[in-house]
Amino acid sequence: MSQAHSALAEQFRDLEQQREASSLGMWVFLVTEIMFFGGLFMVYTVARAMHPAGFAQASRHLDVTLGGTNTAVLICSSLTMALAVYASQVGRRRMLAGFLALTIALGCVFLVIKAIEYADKFHHHLVPGSAFSFAAPEARPAELFFSLYFAMTGLHALHMIIGVGVVAVLLVKAWRGRYTIEYHTPVEISGLYWHFVDIIWIFLFPLLYLIGLKR
Amino acid sequence: MADRVDALFFFLLGVSLFISLLILVLIIAFCIKYRRRAPNEIGAPIGGSIKLETFWMVVPLLLSMVMFGWGASLYMSMQHPPPQAMEIYVVGKQWMWKLQHPEGQMEINELHVPVGRDVKLTMTSEDVIHDFFVPAFRIKADVLPARYTTIWFRPTKAGRYHLFCSQYCGTNHAVMGGWVTVMEPAEFEAWLAGGPVEGSLAEAGERLFQQLACNNCHASSGKGRGPSLVGLHGSTVRLQGGQTVIADDDYLRESILNPRAKIVAGYGPDMPVFQGLVSEEQVLQLIAYIKSLAPPQAAPGQPGTAAESKRPAGEAKKLP
Amino acid sequence: MPEHIVPPKIYLVICGILLVLTFVTWGVALIDLGPWNIVVALSIAFCKATLVALFFMHVRYSPRRTQLVVVAGIFWLGIMILLTMSDYLTRPWLTS
Amino acid sequence: MSTGTGASVPTLGHENYLNVSYGVKSWLLTTDHKRIALLYLVSITLFFFLGGAFAVLIRLNLLTPQGDLVSAETYNKFFTMHGVVMIFFFLIPSIPAVLGNFLIPLMIGAKDLAFPRLNLSSWYIFNLGGLFTLYSIIRGGVDTGWTFYTPYSSLYSNTHVVATVVGIFITGFSTILTGLNFIVTIHTMRAPGMTWFRLPLFVWTHYATSLIMILGTPVVAITLALVAVERVFHLGIFNPALGGDPVLFQHLFWFYSHPAVYIMVLPAMGVTTELITTFARKKLFGYHLVAAASFGIAVIGFFVWAHHMFVAGVSPYAAMIFSILSYLVAIPSAVKVFNWMATLYKGSVSWATPMLYGLGFIGLFVMGGLTGLFLAALGLDVHVHDTYFVVAHFHYIMVGGAVMGYLGGLHYWWPKISGRLYPEALARFSAIVLFVGFNLTFFPQFILGYLGMPRRYHAYPPEFQVLNVLSTAGASILGIGYLLPMFYLIWSMRYGPVAGPNPWPATGLEWQTPSPPPPHNFDVTPVVSWEPYDFANRPDLKYPAPAPELGHFQPAAQD
Numbered sequence A: 001m002s003q004a005h006s007a008l009a010e011q012f013r014d015l016e017q018q019r020e021a022s023s024l025g026m027w028v029f030l031v032t033e034i035m036f037f038g039g040l041f042m043v044y045t046v047a048r049a050m051h052p053a054g055f056a057q058a059s060r061h062l063d064v065t066l067g068g069t070n071t072a073v074l075i076c077s078s079l080t081m082a083l084a085v086y087a088s089q090v091g092r093r094r095m096l097a098g099f100l101a102l103t104i105a106l107g108c109v110f111l112v113i114k115a116i117e118y119a120d121k122f123h124h125h126l127v128p129g130s131a132f133s134f135a136a137p138e139a140r141p142a143e144l145f146f147s148l149y150f151a152m153t154g155l156h157a158l159h160m161i162i163g164v165g166v167v168a169v170l171l172v173k174a175w176r177g178r179y180t181i182e183y184h185t186p187v188e189i190s191g192l193y194w195h196f197v198d199i200i201w202i203f204l205f206p207l208l209y210l211i212g213l214k215r
Numbered sequence B: 001m002a003d004r005v006d007a008l009f010f011f012l013l014g015v016s017l018f019i020s021l022l023i024l025v026l027i028i029a030f031c032i033k034y035r036r037r038a039p040n041e042i043g044a045p046i047g048g049s050i051k052l053e054t055f056w057m058v059v060p061l062l063l064s065m066v067m068f069g070w071g072a073s074l075y076m077s078m079q080h081p082p083p084q085a086m087e088i089y090v091v092g093k094q095w096m097w098k099l100q101h102p103e104g105q106m107e108i109n110e111l112h113v114p115v116g117r118d119v120k121l122t123m124t125s126e127d128v129i130h131d132f133f134v135p136a137f138r139i140k141a142d143v144l145p146a147r148y149t150t151i152w153f154r155p156t157k158a159g160r161y162h163l164f165c166s167q168y169c170g171t172n173h174a175v176m177g178g179w180v181t182v183m184e185p186a187e188f189e190a191w192l193a194g195g196p197v198e199g200s201l202a203e204a205g206e207r208l209f210q211q212l213a214c215n216n217c218h219a220s221s222g223k224g225r226g227p228s229l230v231g232l233h234g235s236t237v238r239l240q241g242g243q244t245v246i247a248d249d250d251y252l253r254e255s256i257l258n259p260r261a262k263i264v265a266g267y268g269p270d271m272p273v274f275q276g277l278v279s280e281e282q283v284l285q286l287i288a289y290i291k292s293l294a295p296p297q298a299a300p301g302q303p304g305t306a307a308e309s310k311r312p313a314g315e316a317k318k319l320p
Numbered sequence C: 001m002p003e004h005i006v007p008p009k010i011y012l013v014i015c016g017i018l019l020v021l022t023f024v025t026w027g028v029a030l031i032d033l034g035p036w037n038i039v040v041a042l043s044i045a046f047c048k049a050t051l052v053a054l055f056f057m058h059v060r061y062s063p064r065r066t067q068l069v070v071v072a073g074i075f076w077l078g079i080m081i082l083l084t085m086s087d088y089l090t091r092p093w094l095t096s
Numbered sequence D: 001m002s003t004g005t006g007a008s009v010p011t012l013g014h015e016n017y018l019n020v021s022y023g024v025k026s027w028l029l030t031t032d033h034k035r036i037a038l039l040y041l042v043s044i045t046l047f048f049f050l051g052g053a054f055a056v057l058i059r060l061n062l063l064t065p066q067g068d069l070v071s072a073e074t075y076n077k078f079f080t081m082h083g084v085v086m087i088f089f090f091l092i093p094s095i096p097a098v099l100g101n102f103l104i105p106l107m108i109g110a111k112d113l114a115f116p117r118l119n120l121s122s123w124y125i126f127n128l129g130g131l132f133t134l135y136s137i138i139r140g141g142v143d144t145g146w147t148f149y150t151p152y153s154s155l156y157s158n159t160h161v162v163a164t165v166v167g168i169f170i171t172g173f174s175t176i177l178t179g180l181n182f183i184v185t186i187h188t189m190r191a192p193g194m195t196w197f198r199l200p201l202f203v204w205t206h207y208a209t210s211l212i213m214i215l216g217t218p219v220v221a222i223t224l225a226l227v228a229v230e231r232v233f234h235l236g237i238f239n240p241a242l243g244g245d246p247v248l249f250q251h252l253f254w255f256y257s258h259p260a261v262y263i264m265v266l267p268a269m270g271v272t273t274e275l276i277t278t279f280a281r282k283k284l285f286g287y288h289l290v291a292a293a294s295f296g297i298a299v300i301g302f303f304v305w306a307h308h309m310f311v312a313g314v315s316p317y318a319a320m321i322f323s324i325l326s327y328l329v330a331i332p333s334a335v336k337v338f339n340w341m342a343t344l345y346k347g348s349v350s351w352a353t354p355m356l357y358g359l360g361f362i363g364l365f366v367m368g369g370l371t372g373l374f375l376a377a378l379g380l381d382v383h384v385h386d387t388y389f390v391v392a393h394f395h396y397i398m399v400g401g402a403v404m405g406y407l408g409g410l411h412y413w414w415p416k417i418s419g420r421l422y423p424e425a426l427a428r429f430s431a432i433v434l435f436v437g438f439n440l441t442f443f444p445q446f447i448l449g450y451l452g453m454p455r456r457y458h459a460y461p462p463e464f465q466v467l468n469v470l471s472t473a474g475a476s477i478l479g480i481g482y483l484l485p486m487f488y489l490i491w492s493m494r495y496g497p498v499a500g501p502n503p504w505p506a507t508g509l510e511w512q513t514p515s516p517p518p519p520h521n522f523d524v525t526p527v528v529s530w531e532p533y534d535f536a537n538r539p540d541l542k543y544p545a546p547a548p549e550l551g552h553f554q555p556a557a558q559d
């Protein structure tokens, strides 16, 4: 065996095998995430098929501007993440740290906007539970809609929070020069995760925000 | 129905016995015939045979398609009650069955039916999911809250048969049962006449219709705030937005309890919500009444309507 | 397999397309297309997701195995939704 | 659970995974897949006996028609916790987490799984989930049935649903991580020369199982999470009174739980394949088709879930789709059964204990599977749904099939795991006890079911008593059959004769390394140059000496 890299775990033959395993592992994990969110999408689909009008009504109470802004923010964060991966591939430490920091910043912007939206829903008694209130005819479907809204965006936000945490760790390590041209797998696979969370939002946005817009 | 189910059962039993005996005998035979005689003996180098393998993929496939087809056709006839069936309404709740005859008799955990008549059960639950199961008739269907499910059977022999709840529904699930008593037709008539009855189901529904002031809006002329309900059951209703629905029991139920879910074309969302104001039994009575409002010549082939008009109490009514 | 380096320019272009598509999906939502609204919205979302996967996540440059994993994930989600809806959409009380 | 090497019995000289280090910490912090497998073995054995205790109580209560032993409420908790513990905490992890964990790296010639720390955390996650469930049991239990049907579970039950559901949710992640680890390992860690079609079938079935684990488990996790959320916040996702749909829960639940039954049976099929080939000393009949059949079962297994819902108020058209698909999934199972049978033909069949379990698996699985066909027949399922017919069906496959496979595998690889052989005569005797006890317990339930006895009944009409008594009698024999192996296997860890690297002799890579294996599995990375199960071309596989009676229980020469 040639000179073992300090990052090589002992069960692997070489860094290449390790990289392959990590990347496949992350992809497989993302598939489980698809199915995890998939359960919620399934519930959404059925509930909406049963209450089309109520869902449209309830959806009008979401702020499309905020939702749209957040979509843009997330897409941009995906860009910075992709560029961070690029930086790690070509071994530019400062650039890598910079883009990771930008990604964290955009992630936080997203979370702040989300928090503003939640506060607004809370304020307008749109949080399901005993305080929920909604104009009479569609009250039940609307409560269902908001249950799903909070479940789906909440789970998504949780993933965002985890993502921000992961990227923060990357940032520290990148700053210390842990990642080099030979070894930057963690940056790559965290990138995969970040983009995946973006993709989830890409579906959440039209499903939750846009269904009641048409007149 | 019971003998048709049994026939399928015995067919499957036959096939299964044949297959499992075949496997059993062959395995035992191989194990004995080819048992190891010397410690280092090695089996013949046979790697497989496409022909044989195809054979034992195709044969089970064909056999199983027969099972599927047979099972499916049986299921379909279980799903479609014959048009002339007498209709009984069932409400399940933790942990009892309430059954209502069209003539108005109410029974609890007991059902009396005559030999030889088709009986259709329209069922709903007040709380959790239950399941109406009469093993002797080989019928079973889940009873869901907020929805109607139906099953039907035709008893062929007088006697008393177990009625079970067969969907787990909480503490007393095991005792949520009773008896189905099948009587000779004459006896059944006597039984019907015997009980204390305050009029048929439809009549009870009619009283409710007035008590709840439904008639204020729903006049048979169709000139009220709401549409006329005459001949509604089984017809196709055009909704606001251009969609259509068949006015079956589930639609009527929804129209009463949660009228704004589907608004009839040409009317406003003016009907009050009756959810919580009427019990499941009362809804069934209202539905029975609306069903009895058949136009003078009932549309042929509509389940329910034809049977309804046979009953003395179920003559087509004019609205007040 | 050697690692593929995607030039940053591609990332920028993709990001631009994604932002435009976001705008389009919002615009289309304002027009009443009846049942087609949801179809259009989801198609656009699907395109966006595909772009993210192909370029940002390098699926386009990944080994077949990775691509298979992605397709399998989508396929299974499809199975779940499709077969479940085969029940709901053929129930008499929901067809309208 | 460290095995000391006593002085009075022959010792296992070489350094192996058991004796490299001692002390509790060296076990609790180990990342060695072999040690983690043993940790799992301990956990799931405890859970098995817990579930078994509930089974005993169920059967005792059903001795009399009135169910005199316990109240209705308690009985409902018994079968719920029996089902929950047996399914989620015993059978799903059993073969994969114990035997799979131990063997997959050995079989493919790797040093460990791809993610050893993840593997250890799976075990901790599993136990954490188990603790939640134990907590709910201690605090009074749950009474929803293992299926958690809404709205009963989400609204009406006033037992500890949330704790249980959280326990299952957590444990789900341990299953997911195990599956993920297996898939990545099998893809990326194979030794040189170990091509896909040289993999033992055991590995193939575990690959297929892992697919189900990663694709199905997340769905049940989110579904049960929704039930908990609905319960806590009084939402209406599955509650019709609030606009939700209870049948949707059933779709989501069975979307996982039907494929999950293949998580339980596929690994057992893999074990059986190994047993049949080794003890018939013959190539597997149709290797490629049997491998493909595993995937057929795993994939088609995902398309059939609503066959649990034929009378639940689904649309009849959907019911037809799911029925026909259920029949399709039976075909790959048929292939496996017939190919095993054909493997025996012109073999050199030994009747060693693992083989008895293997044959028992085939017989009982066939009976369970064929009765599955009864259930998949729409018109017939209407009658037998939720009766003891179903109970008998799944115990035949799960207890008669999967548990038999698990025990067979445990015996077969015991020499590898512990380095020692178990007492053969006693082992055969208990295999037979199990087989007899099993059939006596569950065969009467088929009849009960067809006669119409519903399941989950704590009391029943008196005409069903005779069959129920038979069943209870069988269960007590069965219980003894389970206790025996536990004792003699533990006994053999210290006192059994030393086994040697390849006591049966078998072809797999795992037999090419000493028993118990050294910490890194192989002293040199093996290079594979032979086809699987190719006994004819393996002159190296010989019993050391012609043995008196059955020949192969003499310990092979120590390396």
Ligand code: HEA
Pocket: B019, B059, B060, B061, B063, B064, D147, D261, D262, D264, D265, D307, D308, D326, D327, D329, D330, D331, D333, D334, D335, D337, D365, D366, D367, D368, D369, D370, D372, D373, D375, D376, D377, D381, D384, D385, D386, D390, D393, D394, D397, D398, D402
């Ligand atoms: C390991 C577990 C396991 C396995 C492998 C199976 C395998 C099968 N199961 Fe089973 N099943 C359960 C565990 C399992 N099941 C459980 C736990 C329940 C109840 C859950 C609950 O409600 O609590 C259940 C319930 C259940 C139902 C619902 C019953 C009801 O509630 O009404 C149905 C219905 O279709 C069904 C069908 C099948 C079929 C068709 C197979 C097939 O995969 C079987 C295939 C095998 C064979 C067919 C035998 C071998 C083949 C041959 C010998 C060749 C001959 C073949 C032909 C002629 C086709 N099962």
Ligand code: HEA
Pocket: D048, D049, D051, D052, D053, D055, D056, D057, D058, D059, D079, D080, D082, D083, D084, D086, D087, D090, D091, D144, D145, D146, D147, D391, D395, D398, D399, D403, D441, D455, D456, D457, D458, D471, D475, D478, D479, D480, D482, D483
């Ligand atoms: C892996 C799965 C698995 C296993 C191994 C078993 C094993 C057994 N099961 Fe299980 N069973 C299920 C899964 C399983 N079961 C499921 C999923 C249900 C459905 C639950 C529901 O409806 O929600 C069910 C339901 C179920 C019922 C139906 C209850 C009802 O519907 O009312 C019955 C009844 O006989 C039963 C019996 C048995 C018996 C006798 C065993 C035997 O094989 C067990 C033998 C083991 C032992 C006997 C243990 C030995 C230990 C000792 C002897 C020590 C004893 C200690 C004390 C008594 C303190 N089971």
Ligand code: CUA
Pocket: B092, B095, B129, B130, B131, B165, B166, B167, B168, B169, B170, B172, B173, B174, B176
């Ligand atoms: Cu009602 Cu069980």
Ligand SMILES: [Cu+2]
Pocket: D257, D258, D261, D304, D305, D307, D308
């Ligand atoms: Cu199933």
